[in-house]
Amino acid sequence: MARSNDEVAALFAEYADLISITGGDAFRTRTYEKAARSIGGYHADVSTLDVKGLQEIPNVGKSIAEKIVEYFRTGQVSAVEELRAKIPAGVRRLTAIPTLGPKKAMAIYEELGISSIEELADAIHEERLRDLKGFGPKTEENILHGIALLQSSGDRVLIDAAMDVAEDVLAQLSKVTGCRRCAYAGSLRRGRETIGDIDILAAAEDSEPLMRAFTELPATSEVIAHGTTKTSIRTTKGLAVDLRVVPPDSWGAALQYFTGSKAHNIRTRERAVHQGLKLSEYGLFDVESGEKIVSETEEDVYARLGLPWIPPTLREDRGEIEAGLRDELPELVQESDIRGDLHTHTDLTDGLAPLEEMVAAAAERGYAYYAITDHAPNLYMQRMTDERMLAQRMRVRELDEEYGRRGKRGGMRLLHGVELNIDPDGGVDWPDDFLADFDICVASVHSHFNQGHDAMTQRFVRACENPYINIIGHPTTRIIGKRPGVDADLDALFAACARTGTALEINSHPDRLDLNDEHILRAKRYGVKFAIDSDAHSTLHLAHLRYGVGTAQRGWLTKDDVINTWPLTRLRRFLRKGRAG
């Protein structure tokens, strides 16, 4: 886990924001933003590097390298502290509101003294904002809308942030003497896209050493409650974590109980009641005798209820009990089924790592194939040209030669692809003859998000009808907690995908998880195929795939539904999309 890299990246991202808010040089802001991204995506742990080693990182020069060294020596960076002293933390928080950037945030703070989202909402309701230069009724409306969007995710965090904390806690607790078992439960285990608080479960005869270790974790900033069965803490980042310790022979029932969901548990308890049993976190009991029947493993608990073990990602009371009773639970796609990633970037556009490093990291994951899909020219900021794309292709072919021969099982084959931009009319960056020479084309919406419902639907359908477009990337384009999905008739899109042999992406980036579980369930009914992709912009992002797989499982997908679990020959047939040749 490159944890110290994330810390430093967060620090420089904040510094960039503070420079921007205080009206500093825009290019300095950009430099720190770029450095933050590079550091976050860098393969080596920055806390182990010296000034010279740090300067190997792209966009890190002498000044930033020295700040990193200062950070690990003293725990802070004086330049950052100076700006922090000038601007209340709440002002930076304001810029998290969509449509509210650094300039407006600073104006609001300087003119009205507002430094929190709550104060800002009050000021808008009192119509105080519209007196400011550059602000009007529409601006107020947009900000209020942005606040609502921000708060719709409440205090929940994205799954990767929760997972990092949970895995860290588990690593620490499993070392405690007397800890027999230890796992995360709750919505995290069910693979939900956002997590409210983290539930950790441990089995031990004596809970005390575990509870104490838990309150003394480095990440613990506050102990909310401390008891023998349950202890709650808040981490330094404000995340609530509960630890429950149960006797080892209650493990199965407890894990089942604390994994949820509530709706699923109601159904399982109902089944227990019908059989004269009682199910609680302490076990499955006979009501009459009060005798404990089973509870050592989840499998035991489900089996005694007449059910097969139900994967946590299905436990939402969306038909899994009924399917279990009929013995028709799907054989869910697993991360180990994935043979390759079909949507990834390099530093030729906005990725952080060179082609060679991305390919090496993919090979490290044991992939049988791997597609490079950098951005196309119409995403102007990426400065792609035909020449650069073709030059990349030459290099991909060389690497394909090299990697294709490696290893026992035929090595890894490389596909040269592209992520096209679906323009407002449903067209893309290049004409057919240029597209024909790519091995694979992903096409995504990157602009004009606010098109009307019908136009947006048409746009998607036309893209599907393009004989060279294989995958619709991050179909709804939502960013969790920041941007809602586009307004389109998704059923029309799903039908078009099924009809034309176009796959829908399950984008695994924790900010996106797009399509989401409910869309997947719907789309699957049309017979659509899916691609679970990382959309990696750095070598580290390749590992995000686990979240996409979790989302796919929540959408009840099997291996056969997912094209990048297929052998390469079958995948290539699909990519031809019924074209001749």
Next chain:
DNA sequence: GCCGTTTTCGGCCCGACTGTTTTCAGTCG
């Protein structure tokens, strides 16, 4: 502040949209 080279300073992702303004600043991807 970084980078690349035209080697020591100039350029740095470009275009569109929105809401404000009355010619443009701010935000976004």
